[in-house]
Amino acid sequence: MEKVDLQEDGRGPSISPADVYNRLSKPLGTEDLAINYAELEPGGQLGMDYHRHRDQEELFVVTSGTVTFETETGEVAVGENEAIRFAPDEFQLAHNADDERATLLALGAPRGSREIQYQRNCPTCGEETLQELELNRETGVFEGICTECGEVAVEVEPS
Incomplete structure (x- = not known):
């Protein structure tokens, strides 16, 4: 318990x-x-x-x-x-x-979900796209990778 x-x-x-x-x-x-x-x-x-x-x-x-x-x-x-x-x-x-x-x-x-997609604006595509959230192990920053163009659309530092 x-x-x-x-x-x-x-x-x-x-x-x-x-x-x-x-x-x-x-x-x-x-x-x-x-x-x-x-x-x-x-x-x-x-x-x-x-x-x-x-x-x-x-x-x-x-x-x-x-x-x-x-x-x-x-x-x-x-x-x-x-x-x-x-x-x-x-x-x-x-x-x-x-x-x-x-x-x-x-x-x-199940616990430990890693397959998260965000729907938000991609500065490169200039429109809302799906973005996969990934942790950049070198910088420790979460990155939203656009599924359309493959560019980093957003970076978020863990709080």
């Missing part, structure tokens, strides 16, 4: 701009399930940008406040004690559009 404090700092390297983002999988010893706790201030978001996991199913449980998810079919508001599920390959982005802090649990299986 393992026990953790959701608000204890377990952030580790992350590209999520969430105000509090704690990775719970390692301290809880999960092998197949990613578990994260996040707190979003008004205007905050979970995740770098509109994205999909090619290899992971995700479930978000809102424990307080309201979190709005940008989806392929429009925005969906998920309130306290509600949950939303995304199958692999479904695009989404969570953000707090309200005036109060929101908290949520993010669950993903």
Whole structure:
């Protein structure tokens, strides 16, 4: 049995701009399930940008406040004690559009998703494209590689 404090700092390297983002999988010893706790201030978001996991199913449980998810079919508001599920390959982005802090649990299986695609503007192509997120091991910076032109479209330092 393992026990953790959701608000204890377990952030580790992350590209999520969430105000509090704690990775719970390692301290809880999960092998197949990613578990994260996040707190979003008004205007905050979970995740770098509109994205999909090619290899992971995700479930978000809102424990307080309201979190709005940008989806392929429009925005969906998920309130306290509600949950939303995304199958692999479904695009989404969570953000707090309200005036109060929101908290949520993010669950993903299988744990260790590495096949993430972002839909964002590519400066080289001059339009929105799919971008694969890769860690540049030399610089320690995450790079969004455009699937159309192969150029680095964005660089994000882990926080």
